Amino acid sequence: MSVAQEMILMLPEIVLVVGACFVLLCPRFLAWPLTMLVLAGTVGAIVATAPEDPALLMTGMFERSSEIDFLRILICVLTVLILRYARGHPVSPDRLQSNEFYTLAVFGCVGMFLISGAEHLITLYLGLEILALSLYPMIAMVRDDGRAGEVALKYFVLGALASGFLLYGMSLMYAVTGTLHIGELASQLEQLEMNRVLLLGMVFMLAGLAFKLGATPFHMWLPDVYDGASLPAVTYLSAAPKIAGLLLLLRLFSDGLMALAVDWTTLMMVLAVLSLLLGNLVAIAQTRIRRMLAYSAIAHTGFVFLALGAGTPHGMSSAVFYTFVYALMAAGSFGMLLLLNSRVAAEDIQDFKGLNHSHPWLAIMVLILMFSMAGVPLTAGFYAKLYVLQAVVDAGLWPLAVVAVLLTVVGAYYYLRIVWYMYFEEADRPAEPGEDSAHVFLVSANALVLVLIFAVPQPWLEMSRDAARVFVGGQ
Amino acid sequence: MAFQTLLFYLFGTVLLAAAAAAVTLRNMVHAALSLILSFFTAAMLWMLLEAEFLSILLVLVYIGAVLVLFLFVVMMVERHTPTIHRRRNYRIVASAVAAVMVAELGMALLAPDFSPTAQPLPAPLEYSNTKALGSVLYTDYALAFEAAAVALLVAIVGAIALTLRVRPDHHRQNPARQSRVRKQDRLRLTDGRSEPPC
Numbered sequence: 011m012s013v014a015q016e017m018i019l020m021l022p023e024i025v026l027v028v029g030a031c032f033v034l035l036c037p038r039f040l041a042w043p044l045t046m047l048v049l050a051g052t053v054g055a056i057v058a059t060a061p062e063d064p065a066l067l068m069t070g071m072f073e074r075s076s077e078i079d080f081l082r083i084l085i086c087v088l089t090v091l092i093l094r095y096a097r098g099h100p101v102s103p104d105r106l107q108s109n110e111f112y113t114l115a116v117f118g119c120v121g122m123f124l125i126s127g128a129e130h131l132i133t134l135y136l137g138l139e140i141l142a143l144s145l146y147p148m149i150a151m152v153r154d155d156g157r158a159g160e161v162a163l164k165y166f167v168l169g170a171l172a173s174g175f176l177l178y179g180m181s182l183m184y185a186v187t188g189t190l191h192i193g194e195l196a197s198q199l200e201q202l203e204m205n206r207v208l209l210l211g212m213v214f215m216l217a218g219l220a221f222k223l224g225a226t227p228f229h230m231w232l233p234d235v236y237d238g239a240s241l242p243a244v245t246y247l248s249a250a251p252k253i254a255g256l257l258l259l260l261r262l263f264s265d266g267l268m269a270l271a272v273d274w275t276t277l278m279m280v281l282a283v284l285s286l287l288l289g290n291l292v293a294i295a296q297t298r299i300r301r302m303l304a305y306s307a308i309a310h311t312g313f314v315f316l317a318l319g320a321g322t323p324h325g326m327s328s329a330v331f332y333t334f335v336y337a338l339m340a341a342g343s344f345g346m347l348l349l350l351n352s353r354v355a356a357e358d359i360q361d362f363k364g365l366n367h368s369h370p371w372l373a374i375m376v377l378i379l380m381f382s383m384a385g386v387p388l389t390a391g392f393y394a395k396l397y398v399l400q401a402v403v404d405a406g407l408w409p410l411a412v413v414a415v416l417l418t419v420v421g422a423y424y425y426l427r428i429v430w431y432m433y434f435e436e437a438d439r440p441a442e443p444g445e446d447s448a449h450v451f452l453v454s455a456n457a458l459v460l461v462l463i464f465a466v467p468q469p470w471l472e473m474s475r476d477a478a479r480v481f482v483g484g485q
Numbered sequence: 486m487a488f489q490t491l492l493f494y495l496f497g498t499v500l501l502a503a504a505a506a507a508v509t510l511r512n513m514v515h516a517a518l519s520l521i522l523s524f525f526t527a528a529m530l531w532m533l534l535e536a537e538f539l540s541i542l543l544v545l546v547y548i549g550a551v552l553v554l555f556l557f558v559v560m561m562v563e564r565h566t567p568t569i570h571r572r573r574n575y576r577i578v579a580s581a582v583a584a585v586m587v588a589e590l591g592m593a594l595l596a597p598d599f600s601p602t603a604q605p606l607p608a609p610l611e612y613s614n615t616k617a618l619g620s621v622l623y624t625d626y627a628l629a630f631e632a633a634a635v636a637l638l639v640a641i642v643g644a645i646a647l648t649l650r651v652r653p654d655h656h657r658q659n660p661a662r663q664s665r666v667r668k669q670d671r672l673r674l675t676d677g678r679s680e681p682p683c
Contacts, residue, residue, distance in 0.1 A: 027635060034642060068628035110646035117639045124632055136632035140639055147643030182593075210593040 016067045019074045021055040022082065023123050030116035034109055045093060045112040049086045049119070056082055064480065070191060071130040077476040078126055081253055084334065085122050088250045088341050089115055094452055095345040096242030098352040098444045101152050111148060115246060118144040122254040128261055131180045131190040138176070138222070141254055142169050145247055149239040161231075161238030168221060168231045176218030182211030192266040199269035212270050215262060216277055223255045225311045226284040236304035241351060244300065245344035248307060249337045255311075256333040259318055264326050265481040271321045278319035279410060285312030286414060290421035299359050302424060303343060306383060309421055310336050316414055317398040320405040327478035328397035331471060335382070335394040335463065342379045342456040346372070349453055352444030362428050364437025372443060372450070373432045375457040382460045384425035385418055390463035397471070493533055500526040513559045521552050535608055538615040 017024070029048030036044050056079050064075035093115060117140060124137030146169070150162030184190055186207050187198040202208070217228065224232035236244050263274055289309025296302040314336075317329035349372070350356045366373035382391035395418060402411045444450075463470055503523035510516040524547050531540035608614075622630060 069625045071626070071628045107646055110642060113642055114639065114646070117635065117642070120635060130629070132626070132629045133632065136629060136636055140632065140636045143636060143639045143643060147646050150647055206593045206596040210589060213589075 011065065011067070018059055019061060019065055019067055020072070021059050022052050023120060025052045025055045026116055026120045026123060030113050030120065033116055034113040036109065038108055041108040041112050042093075042097070045116060046090060048116055049090050052119070053083050053086050056086075066129060067127075070193075071133045072124075072127045073129040073480075074127055075480050077473075077480045078257070080473045081257065081330070081334070081477060082123060082126055084337065085119055085126075085250045085253055088253075088337055089119055089246070091341050091345065091452060091456060092242075092245045092249060095245060095341075095348045095449060098446045098449055099241055099348050100352070101155075101240045101242065107151065111151060111242075114144040114148050118148075118246070118250070122250060122257075125254045125261070126257050129192050131184075131192065131195075131266075134192075134258065134261060135173075135177065135180065137254075138258065139173065141251060142173070142222075145243075145251070148243040148246060149235065151243065152240040155240070157238040158240055158243075161235045165231050165235050172218045172221030172228075174218075175214050175221065179211045179214030179216075179218060182207055182214065186211070192261060195266045196268055199267065202269075204270075208270065209273060212267055212274055213277070215267075216274060216281075219255070219258055219262070220281055222258075223252075223311050223314075224308055225281045225315055226288040226308060229285070229288070229308050232308060233301050233304040236300050236307070237298065241300075241344070241348055245341070245348060248303070248344055249341040252307075252311075252337050252340065253333055256314060256329060259314075260326060260329075260478070260481040263318065264478075268482075275319045275321040278315045279407070282312045282315035282319055283410065283413060285309060285315065286417040287312075290417045293421065293424050296424070297359055299347060299357055299361075299428075302359065303340075303347075306421070306424075307340065309417070310383075313395065313398055313414070316410065317401055319410075320401045320407065322401060322405050323478060323482050324404055325398075325401040326481060327471070327475040328394075328401040330477050331474040332394040332398055334470065334474060335390045335460070338456065338459060338463075339379060339382050339391060342375075342453060342460070343383070345449070345453045345456060346376055346379060349446070349449055350441060350443045352446070352449075353442045356441065359428060359431065360438060361441065362431045363435040365432040365441050367437065368441050369443060371454070375454050376432060377429055378457040378460055380425040380428050382457075384422040386422070388461065388464055390460040390467070393464060393467050393471075489533060493530070496526045496529045496533070499523075500530065514556070517552065517556050517559050520555070521548055524548050524552065536614055538618060 025048065029044070029051065033041055033044050033048060060076035060079055061074055062076070064073055064077075066073055093112065121137045121139070121141030121144065124133055124140065126137075128134035128137055146162055146166045149165060150159050152158045180190070183195065186205070187195055187202065189195055189198060199208070221228040235247070239247070263271075263278075267274060285308050289305045289307070289312055293302050293305035293309065296305060310332075314329050314332055317325045317332055319325070320328075347357070350361070362376070365376065378389055382389035385391045385395040399411045399414060402408070402414070500523050503519045503526065506519040507516050507523060510519060524543060528540045528543040528548075531537075531543065
């Protein structure tokens, strides 16, 4: 393939990097429109340059396959949504340092894009590091708030430790196989006999990723970060990077280490059950909505690990679908939280009391989001959970499916409590959500998409299946 | 070969001791200095593996730049040793986790297929690993090189965003405004009589 052709296929990444530099240097009032332009341009570039067959680019370090393009488009769309939601907040990026915040948000997308196409462990690691490096300062940017700095430091130290774990695992893999190409790694591992060094490398890599994704017992940072960081930063952190995390897991484990599947599926199941247990049980005791959403994020990560732990193509496609739906739900929930918080702080679960009385439309949207999180029918969350459970049962692991269902029922309690507060309790003080009609429209659209996915699940499932197929069994 | 093995074990022992000292010493300056020692011995180990370029790079970049900066920071902040809250149960958990890790690593490294005897063959005399690195860095690994550059840029942007603080009441020099000043903006001619301050 000629250099020009390769550059055309790399166009989305090029647009993002160049765009991010322009956002950094442009006058302050242009930062917001330019960011939107860059992200829209990236989506355009993805659509315009989609190749028919998967293409290996940049001497085999990067793979461009149109099957996972919908996840990359979703990353851009979620970033646009989140940045728009964040605009009305008292510590919105516009009132802080808009250029820097938006630049870091776009660079975060660069990292996620690199992860999405990484065919080489170095590309994968650098993508992860670009993403993480843009998240740390976004969290710490509200400097008048001592807590934000504290949690950013905590996240930074634990993130560095997780990177160390991941790198150590990768270096052990390299020591045994002598290659860093994920495709070559997969074929080498199939010929090699199982040995303890490979196992150790795999465990280190999984531990590093579990740290990054916040699966129990590596979840300690997650509730603190969700609670202590500014709301715009948490919103960014909660949605799009989850997709990148899933792609990391798929690339490394389902693609590179498929030969070791017997071992890592067991470990993933352990992580999944622990996360479901801790996430769902501890969330019940929370009174602050952000901490509740943090523990719910841990539980949802557990579901993704459960799907991948099935170790089958069905499990992988259900993991893609689950993450797709979860990212939309998380963006919608935090978008709603940002709307309710745009004038007065309303971060207690009690603050949802009587919302139906004062703002019936918003109450319906919260209802849809919470039902979807809980997995109640008529919302996409139901299908997402259903397909994961199907995959787990198909893999012959029905006791785990039973455990997951029981814990989901436990988890439904704290989502439905919010619904109960909205509809059946009197408000202690009137809710004062923002009046920004575009924000209301976007949050509503975000929530209604979840109903739409329930009504017409087939195309989304097809896309998830195609995306998962990219990763099965290496090149 | 025997001499090299001897050197390997010498440097290995010093490296481990220095690394252990770096995390256990209470005095931060001493800890930073033993970190320098551990990096230096690691560079010597690379030298034994005939990775001369990387070895010198480690000394120049890590010891010469990064750790000297470290030392500056450590010496700038207060000298008093921070009081660390030692909680007994944390210590027990931490030592248990550490023991498990050591056991795991030991089991892996004692595995027959990972013995240190599997050393690479010595390279031919005319082989230069600087050249070898240079020939792949901008070709095979062009994407990784650029991604690393982006990562560094992100780190710079983040660091500046966190430390740069623009205060509206901050009196800074603005050369453009200074040079635009004209006489009539600043100079007011009076007729010499005293007048009330304006």
